Amino acid sequence: LSLRKAKTPRRPGQKKPSNIEKDPVGVYCRIRPLGAEDEECCVEMISSATIQLHAPDGLKANRNGEFKETQYSFKKVFGINTNQIELFEDVAKPLIEDLIHCKNGLLFTYGVTGSGKTFTMTGSPGEGGLLPRSLDILFNTIGPFQAKRFVFKPDEKNGMEIQGQVDALLERQKRDSQQSVPKTPSSRQKADPEFADMISSEEARKFENVDEDCCYSVFVSYIEIYNNYIYDLLEDAQFDPIRPNVLRCIYSRHKLFFRAPQSKILREDQNHNMYVAGCTEVEVKSTEEAFEVFWKGQKKRRIANTELNRESSRSHSVFTVKLAQAPLDADGDHILQDKNQVNVSQLCLVDLAGSERTSRTRAEGSRLREAGNINQSLMTLRTCMEVLRENQICGTNKMVPYRDSKVTHLFKNYFDGEGKVRMIVCVNPKADDYDETMLVLRFAEVTQEVEVARPIDRPICGLAAGRRHRNRAFKDELLPSLPNFELVDPADDQSLPRLIEILERRHRVRQMMAQQYDQTANTLKSMFQQFDGQINAKETFLHAQRCKLSEKEKVILSQKTELERLEKKSKTLEYKVDILQKTTDMYEQDKRSLRQELETRDQRLQRELTDRKRMEQRMQGMVTDTKFKWEKECTGLPVHPMHRRSHSAGGEKWVDHKPSSNLDLDTVMQPILPNAIKVSTPNEKALSKCQKYVLRHQELASDGEIETKLIKGNVFKTRGGGQAVQFTDIETLKHECPTASSRKRGSGSGDGAAHMEDIENRVS
Numbered sequence: 001l002s003l004r005k006a007k008t009p010r011r012p013g014q015k016k017p018s019n020i021e022k023d024p025v026g027v028y029c030r031i032r033p034l035g036a037e038d039e040e041c042c043v044e045m046i047s048s049a050t051i052q053l054h055a056p057d058g059l060k061a062n063r064n065g066e067f068k069e070t071q072y073s074f075k076k077v078f079g080i081n082t083n084q085i086e087l088f089e090d091v092a093k094p095l096i097e098d099l100i101h102c103k104n105g106l107l108f109t110y111g112v113t114g115s116g117k118t119f120t121m122t123g124s125p126g127e128g129g130l131l132p133r134s135l136d137i138l139f140n141t142i143g144p145f146q147a148k149r150f151v152f153k154p155d156e157k158n159g160m161e162i163q164g165q166v167d168a169l170l171e172r173q174k175r176d177s178q179q180s181v182p183k184t185p186s187s188r189q190k191a192d193p194e195f196a197d198m199i200s201s202e203e204a205r206k207f208e209n210v211d212e213d214c215c216y217s218v219f220v221s222y223i224e225i226y227n228n229y230i231y232d233l234l235e236d237a238q239f240d241p242i243r244p245n246v247l248r249c250i251y252s253r254h255k256l257f258f259r260a261p262q263s264k265i266l267r268e269d270q271n272h273n274m275y276v277a278g279c280t281e282v283e284v285k286s287t288e289e290a291f292e293v294f295w296k297g298q299k300k301r302r303i304a305n306t307e308l309n310r311e312s313s314r315s316h317s318v319f320t321v322k323l324a325q326a327p328l329d330a331d332g333d334h335i336l337q338d339k340n341q342v343n344v345s346q347l348c349l350v351d352l353a354g355s356e357r358t359s360r361t362r363a364e365g366s367r368l369r370e371a372g373n374i375n376q377s378l379m380t381l382r383t384c385m386e387v388l389r390e391n392q393i394c395g396t397n398k399m400v401p402y403r404d405s406k407v408t409h410l411f412k413n414y415f416d417g418e419g420k421v422r423m424i425v426c427v428n429p430k431a432d433d434y435d436e437t438m439l440v441l442r443f444a445e446v447t448q449e450v451e452v453a454r455p456i457d458r459p460i461c462g463l464a465a466g467r468r469h470r471n472r473a474f475k476d477e478l479l480p481s482l483p484n485f486e487l488v489d490p491a492d493d494q495s496l497p498r499l500i501e502i503l504e505r506r507h508r509v510r511q512m513m514a515q516q517y518d519q520t521a522n523t524l525k526s527m528f529q530q531f532d533g534q535i536n537a538k539e540t541f542l543h544a545q546r547c548k549l550s551e552k553e554k555v556i557l558s559q560k561t562e563l564e565r566l567e568k569k570s571k572t573l574e575y576k577v578d579i580l581q582k583t584t585d586m587y588e589q590d591k592r593s594l595r596q597e598l599e600t601r602d603q604r605l606q607r608e609l610t611d612r613k614r615m616e617q618r619m620q621g622m623v624t625d626t627k628f629k630w631e632k633e634c635t636g637l638p639v640h641p642m643h644r645r646s647h648s649a650g651g652e653k654w655v656d657h658k659p660s661s662n663l664d665l666d667t668v669m670q671p672i673l674p675n676a677i678k679v680s681t682p683n684e685k686a687l688s689k690c691q692k693y694v695l696r697h698q699e700l701a702s703d704g705e706i707e708t709k710l711i712k713g714n715v716f717k718t719r720g721g722g723q724a725v726q727f728t729d730i731e732t733l734k735h736e737c738p739t740a741s742s743r744k745r746g747s748g749s750g751d752g753a754a755h756m757e758d759i760e761n762r763v764s
Helices: 056-060 085-100 117-121 130-145 163-180 287-298 366-394 408-409 412-416 433-448 467-478 493-636 682-689 738-746 752-763
Strands: 021-023 027-029 043-044 050-053 070-073 077-080 105-111 152-154 160-161 215-224 230-231 247-251 255-259 266-268 274-276 282-284 316-327 342-352 420-427 449-453 654-657 676-679 693-701 707-718 723-734
Touching: 027 085, 027 433, 027 449, 050 693, 070 433, 077 085, 085 105, 085 130, 085 316, 085 342, 105 117, 105 433, 117 130, 117 247, 117 342, 117 420, 130 215, 130 287, 130 316, 130 342, 130 654, 152 215, 152 316, 152 467, 160 316, 163 493, 274 408, 282 412, 287 682, 316 723, 366 433, 408 412, 408 738, 412 738, 493 723, 676 682, 682 723
Parallel strands: 027 077, 027 420, 105 342, 105 420, 654 676, 654 693
Antiparallel strands: 021 449, 043 050, 050 070, 152 160, 215 230, 215 282, 215 316, 266 274, 316 342, 693 707, 707 723
16 A cells, blocks of 8 residues: 655744734743752732732842833733643643644743743652643543554654555564554553652543544654754664764663754644654654653753752744644545645644853853854844744834744744644743843733744544444444353363354344345335436426526527627627717817917907008008108209109118009109118028118009008017018108099098198199
8 A cells, every 4th residue: 555645734934824813922920949048039010910020138238129010911920839730731731622622732832040940840759740741631631532553654754644554564563573663551650760650530521522433543752952953852863883083872781872852953844844854753652652752862961060950941842732633434444545634733742941140140161152052042032033923013024033043943933834833931030130030021921922923723624423323233233252261170161152152143143234234235225226217307397497408598599699789789889989988089189279270360360450551540640741851842843854852862772662563653752762772582691781671562543543651660680691681661652633623622532641632733
């Protein structure tokens, strides 16, 4: 049978919906008793959720008494009289229940050196801590439903594989022959008597809501993070006879040399979960086996004697409990061979090393380096919590520095993914730890404001419940088991008849089962025949319905075609309407522009008409003045037959523009310009030499006579270097017949032209 990979319930690498529910990190506080009655206390329990921290008297005196009492609130505070059972019930028990229901969890202890973290996590003989009690309630709950060894098998990529019964049996036989699988003790005594009776048999507890139709298997691993390096505490030491200079320990009288353990690296699996590559995972089947594996690794953990603690942990320890579960098949006999129905959940129990000040511990050499790495990793943990809190409260997207420490990098998925995170802040109330305790409590307040995505319930499968119970009842009641006995006396006349009776009973049960099977088969056969008839009738009905449906589809298709045609026509009309609308808009715009232009021209014409009337009035006055002057000259001086001199003739030079179409009228009314340049067409050269300009214009008057107009103007230079003319005056000369003029006089005409005719007659 081929191996089948299991899936994990957490998928932090995938994009989570924005409306996912979150819960804050649960932070609890535990106060340990004072070491001596005469020690000064700086912590006071105010209520079940609040403590008060006040500075000791000596510190107030040294710092001018500037310290004030400070209160800190938590989810729950456990006082000095709290026992291990009460702490487990409130903190760790819900995490074990979530573990059984395919949900992940993280529980870690945090505090100053000597504040009781290891005691809270591990406990002591007779007072088991959170870890042994968690294992005990887990195995008490899933004990009857555990799968056989090696049915579940960890791979090397943080996944879980499930193999068939044959492969599991072969591997069990191979391990049994090598005698590498620890035997399950029949009692609650561990291999090391120092840790015997960690939990009394009276305290055995379990959950009642476990899914009995599943098979379970538990795997444990134990690592430590020392000087920011990860070491596997369950890895067996390897013999190295070639390199004795790298000794770590010497066993037995033969002085066998063993290599120092190699550090492990962190990797990311296909679901973006962090895991320790190459870490040993041991399958355990009982609480005793799990205890034995735990103490095996606990003996390898690094501890040292310091000024503050006789057995101070010099590393962070992580004990991981991984639970693999898969449902039974429909018969309730074997595990369902479906890799999509296998779930893996895990719970990490972390005992962090205590924060300490080297000035108090007086650490030197390797102890000093250990303290520096411990404080640095705890500082990174504080920084990550502060950045997470800021991102969630303020909506920022700052990068969380998980990679700055192996501790934070390993637990990255618990804060970015889903699950439950619980922290127990252990506090030593003695006055000497005031400064360190204040920093720890401040960090705890920040941590409980960080929120983690709430785990989602995942159903195992859709099979009917009670499969295991039905299978067990069938085996126990219908097929009684054969008794175990030996025939040692030939005269024994009771064992064989009893065996014969049991065999006959089993035979009768088998016959009854065969009859029931035949009856059930016949019933099923008749039901199948009935179903076949119903299916044939249904098929006939469906065929008729399909024919009707095809006809309706044809009608719908034709209607759809007509609808498409109408839609196209509608779109075409809409397009034409759009074009017409645009054309109308263009015409309206042109109309408005033309109307504006027409109004502008009307205004211009009105101005020109006004200017023309003003010019005519001005010219009329000039003609009147000229008439009076001529009358005066004609009456006072003798008249000689000569051309008249223009009123504008003076000392300026003139350009006399006389078109070639003008007629030469040799009369006294023809003006003479003495300083004039005569041209038939205007040119630039003539204009540049003169200051005045006159244009002779002839036209027929209304009475048929020739009328000459002298249009005069000033010549000036333009900015571009050319010449321009500005017209300033108009003189009108009119040639009339004497007889016509006498008739006009007789008719009483009083304009200036009649007077000019009289003058002309007298001159002639």
